[in-house]
Amino acid sequence: MPLNIKLQVFEGPLDLLLHLIEKAEVDIYDIPIAEIADQYIEYLHMMQQFDLEVASEFLVMAATLLEIKSRMLLPKPKKEDSNAEELDPREELIQKLIEYKKYKEFSTLLKDKLNIYEKVFYKLPEPIESYIPDYTSLTGLTLDMLTQSLETILQKNSKRKKSSVREIYRDAITIEEKMLAISQMLTSRPFFYFDDLFEDDISKYEIIVTFMALLELIKIQSIHIEQENSFERILIKRRID
Amino acid sequence: MDIKEIKSIIESLLYVAGDAVHIKELSGVLGIDEPTVKRIVNQMMDYYNDEGRGMQIIEVNNSYQFCTRPEHYEYIERLVKPQTRQGLSQASLETLSIVAYKQPITRVQIDSIRGVKSDSSISRLLEKELIFEAGRQDGPGRPMIYCTTDNFLKLFGLKSISELPPLKEFTEEQL
């Protein structure tokens, strides 16, 4: 059988329902559920006839419509024995339709804007090399400055190092300092990875201090630790309350 | 520096940058306070529009950028190879509308409003850099939350999210 009919494609069950309601020219706040439910199901049958896969959302909506339809048929409870508000079984669906309709309409407006602004061209940034001065702009520097600079450091160092033997010197860092350092890392970014804390050549002492600082920060609830799966990288995040 | 010279410098800065330049940068480079820079750029915008110049200045989140006019599209396309059109599907446009108004929003919330799964629209919008993953929401499952990008504003000619028109409230007569 040749297919001459073009089946309109709907974005979802709500889209289809809106279409049926508009076609039937009925009030969205007072949907004739029985009529609309029948048309809706008829449309799903049509989709099946054309071998179109009917997405599960459409089927769920069909069931919802049938449920509302049957609840509408139930006798209404007498006013005096229902202190609960007399709830329209359609209410929830109507709210969803209205909400969806707002965004659907806005999306057509977006589409119009897109049609204009996608016709606009931007230029690539100019190659910046031509604007960056070469290293000659650093010519204020002299060899003397270089040697003097190192000599000053070494002088300071020789005082500092007198007592220590030849080993790599590192300031003893306290847990409080480490806690502060970690908190500061989190002021410039929302999170970092656990292993960022342990760079290549960190001393055993600093590893222990860092770990204790982390535990302390968790205890006072200023950070938050996360790991998606075991053996994945551990995330350390700022805690936002 | 007189105002003509300032305008001339701003023009050259925007030209060189190509990209959007934040008002803070302009203010810093020129050594002029931000409100004054803003006033001058606004004058320039009007001037470009009134004179029907080849470029216009657009404003996105307090940054300024040159771009061409939509009406010259046809000529520019003849000169440069046509840019790939954004070509957004109805589903993507709907999803984008929802993110624009309800951001930050999770996938489940989008699905719930549309009444249908939005995974593929979301990945398309991410890919086109119209929305971005803005982190995870606290709470069960810690779902990803989405927000719109500056690219979104640019592509739809909006200065900032606050410029989105209020959504129509529907009265019974309108429906």
Added chain:
Amino acid sequence: MDIKEIKSIIESLLYVAGDAVHIKELSGVLGIDEPTVKRIVNQMMDYYNDEGRGMQIIEVNNSYQFCTRPEHYEYIERLVKPQTRQGLSQASLETLSIVAYKQPITRVQIDSIRGVKSDSSISRLLEKELIFEAGRQDGPGRPMIYCTTDNFLKLFGLKSISELPPLKEFTEEQL
């Protein structure tokens, strides 16, 4: 198309191209003969100059191109690369002197000599191509080692590292 519109289109074409556009291309895109295009572009050149606009149009071998004005150089430089104006900080200079004399050297060794963290000076020197990452040291953690570049030699007028003046008062052991 009136002449104002033609000028506007030419402006947008030169803007988008960024590069030189041959008069043949302009003529083809606009559907206007070359002598007319030439006359119009010449008018535009005068206008940009007389008005002291941010850009000027230059002509090279029958091609036209926008470029900025030399007198705006200073501002553009500030926008494009603000940090180049700062030269080297004391910290960077210290780090550089240590690398120069002690290369190859690891970050921890530099930190140890300076008594403070040197991460940011190291990245600054890397960025300025005054030092480079020369590989990793054998041993625990396999730390990165740093050496000075040819650029460094050039900047300080040295033929090779062996030309560095000897340090006063310090023996190898002290280093």
